[in-house]
Amino acid sequence: MSDLNATFSALADPTRRAILARLATGEATVNELAEPFEMTQPAISQHLKVLEEAGLIVRRIEGTRRPRRLAGAGIEAMDQWLAMLRKGLEKSYDRLDGVLAGMEKHTKGKKK
């Protein structure tokens, strides 16, 4: 349960979600992550720490570089996001089915 809480609070921040989204396209160093987000390195590092502690990302050591990538849990979180985006779209289109059914009836009514 504490793990779930850590995951949820890690995901509650839009910058951290954007970092995960960026890492979904491949591993990146703190510098590479800081650039598109227009944030300072320490600010990014703080976010990375939270994500790491939540088990969403892992770091690799490569000389002086410490590239981060998504951990299994991070990949799962991305999948969940995609599933939720789908759900939002599905809900909209299910409503559209209803609107279209209503339009059809309306047209038929007019024709008489």
Place this chain on the structure above:
Amino acid sequence: MTKTTTNTMSKLTLKTEGDTHIIVTRRFAASPEAVYRAHTDPKLIQKWLLGPEGWTMPVCINDARPGGKFRYEWTNGKGHGFHVTGEFLELEPYKRLVHVERMYLPDPTPDNHVETRFDADGTGTLMTMRMTLPDTHTRATMLATGMEHGMEASYVRLEGMI
């Protein structure tokens, strides 16, 4: 990497293509004309383009002609909301729509270029929406922010469960 689906289910497909595209398809049991109108008439759009339960679109301005602008505002009635603005580039009645849009969160996201096709499919319509983002990073961010909606809904559900 085009994939054709042969089933007649109304199921939604959502996939990424290449570095910058997102493709959404959905079948509808109505004519292309009806589906096209439901995508261009603000009175109709307001009824369905709402995402998860609990969200409404109090503002829906839509000037569906080349160069015409649109503005959609959503709210969940609990202080959360966002809006989208865009312009129509091309309109081929009942067949195809091309527009650009951006989301304000509150800063505008990079332009999302969207082509929506309405193809007759038996007695219904196959809708294909092809979004093109400026780059991979933007696409990833958009997928993430587009999910905020869903996150919100699932948080509410989670709160109910605890």
